[in-house]
Amino acid sequence: MKKIRICCLLILLFPSLIFPQTGQDFKNRRNNLKKLLKDNELIFLKSNPVKNRNSDIDYKYRQDSNFYYLTGITEPNSFLLITKKAVLKYDSNLQPVDEILFIQERNPYIEKVTGKMLGFEEAMKNYKFNIVLSNKKLNDILLQNLKNIGTVYINIAGRGKTTDSYYQLLKKIKEENSLKFDIKNISKFLGILRAIKSPSELECMQKAINITATAIREAMRSAEPGMYEYELEAVIEYVFRKMGAQRWGFPSIIGSGPNSCILHYQKNNRKIEDGDLILFDVGAEYNMYSADISRTIPANGKFSDRQKRIYNIVLKANEEAIKAVKPGITFTELNKIAQGIMAKGLYELGFIDKPDNIKAASKYTRHGISHSLGLDTHDAFSYGEFKTLKPSMVFTIEPGIYIPEEKIGIRIEDDILVTEDGYKVLSALAPKTVEEIEKLMTEKGIGNYKIK
Incomplete structure (x- = not known):
């Protein structure tokens, strides 16, 4: 290790x-x-x-x-x-x-x-x-x-x-x-063999993840009202190729406004409006190995109070689930941690009747928070063989809350390596706190320059 x-x-x-x-x-x-x-x-x-x-x-x-x-x-x-x-x-x-x-x-x-x-x-x-x-x-x-x-x-x-x-x-x-x-x-x-990554596999994965995080940073700098989703897709995929990725690991998801609530949205053709949130779910593929990172940003560079409150619920679910990662814990336990935090937050916002009603919260949380990552974005993994996490496994932590009636969809996804005594966040290069995102969005990105 x-x-x-x-x-x-x-x-x-x-x-x-x-x-x-x-x-x-x-x-x-x-x-x-x-x-x-x-x-x-x-x-x-x-x-x-x-x-x-x-x-x-x-x-x-x-x-x-x-x-x-x-x-x-x-x-x-x-x-x-x-x-x-x-x-x-x-x-x-x-x-x-x-x-x-x-x-x-x-x-x-x-x-x-x-x-x-x-x-x-x-x-x-x-x-x-x-x-x-x-x-x-x-x-x-x-x-x-x-x-x-x-x-x-x-x-x-x-x-x-x-x-x-x-x-x-x-x-x-x-x-x-x-x-x-x-x-x-x-x-x-192969669900058994591919679950445990070798050092050479981890090297390829870290490269793919670094490229993806860099592309997301450039998209954050470039984003502004009036752009089309495909313009940010172009920024991201330009960085992928510029930095040596052979292709994307899956079609890039750039969902703004109501499209942020569509889990696997792919059209990327909407004009971004002031006040929208923009959800990125993207991953470069390097030497056959894929990254998978999600970030959600305000189109105008500033979260509204409402957006910030919901965002921080998802962020807390992401961070607390990551902190619990270690050999011996199960995916079910990690999911329960994140879903519990989001249920409590949704209760405080008035969406559900009890703070521990995870079933009622699922209307807004919609999906589990993890999948294995490697050669495939949803990588081969034997859930029957591996009841608990083992060192050298790589998987995602990706809680989300989706409120279509408010055009608010927020997902925060990181790529996590299980180590001998805990975890390593492989996608730490991609900003995810409100303060980090808003600060980076004050800078100019390559998507803001006009093509002559």
């Missing part, structure tokens, strides 16, 4: 200093996964497909998080087979192995159009694979190895949807060859 603290401090002091993940990091993760498997179980993972936008234009590619976590590969048309022991057959003249990576063959024409492809030798060297084969060999080798398998674990994405083409391929192979294996979701295992 001392190493983790030193790494986080170095990144805060020297934001450009990042120690990339190595091939051995990915190899170690595959080895940890093998320890969770039984002898007759197989992991079969595929990369994300290229998604078409329209005509001959594709969306910018982003790898599947589970596939990246285990391989480091960022190309499409790639596949991975893993078993606990060396039982995977791929050549009758060679000994079986416990993992095989399949990738696309290099194509000179494609490389002229879109750039250099990975290739077999580079995949072996950079990501510590002993066997890398052409993806053209996948189906034959997969069929050959499924005959002695009891369970195949695959990605079942999108809330358990099983329409994926390779899920259907497995079903077809099973039926046509009278095989008896089960098909299950790999989240059972």
